Amino acid sequence: MQSDFFKDVFEVVRLVPYGKVTSYGAIAKYLGAAKSARLVGYAMNAAHGVLPLVPAHRVVNRMGMLTGKHHFGHPLEMQEQLEKEGIRVKDDCIEQFELHFWDPNLALNL
Secondary structure (H helix, E strand, O other), rough: OHHHHHHHHHHHHHHOOOOOOOEEEHHHHOOOOOHHHHHHHHHHHHOOOOOOOOOOOHOOOOOOOOOOOHHHOOOOHHHHHHHHOHHHHHHHHOOHHHEEEOHHHHOOOO
16 A cells, blocks of 8 residues: 555656656655655655556656666666657756756646
């Protein structure tokens, strides 16, 4: 059974638009737990197999690095999923990160 915090994280991640990414910290801040970025990472690790699907590949660190890539089926899976959405990745880092970044604090607090 997942915690309510994990469920809240999953709901936010499901709102990240196709072709966009967000960060662990941005999600934590949106949920009112700004110092809980690591806990958001734990939620992403637990998201595989959760229904409805959680697009965990769209969550990266604050610098745009694919720090969660080792929690997918194989180390390149996260990058491949992002590239299918038109996001270029080089050396495990999203190119032009600022153009692809989706901030739930701006998008959802209208």
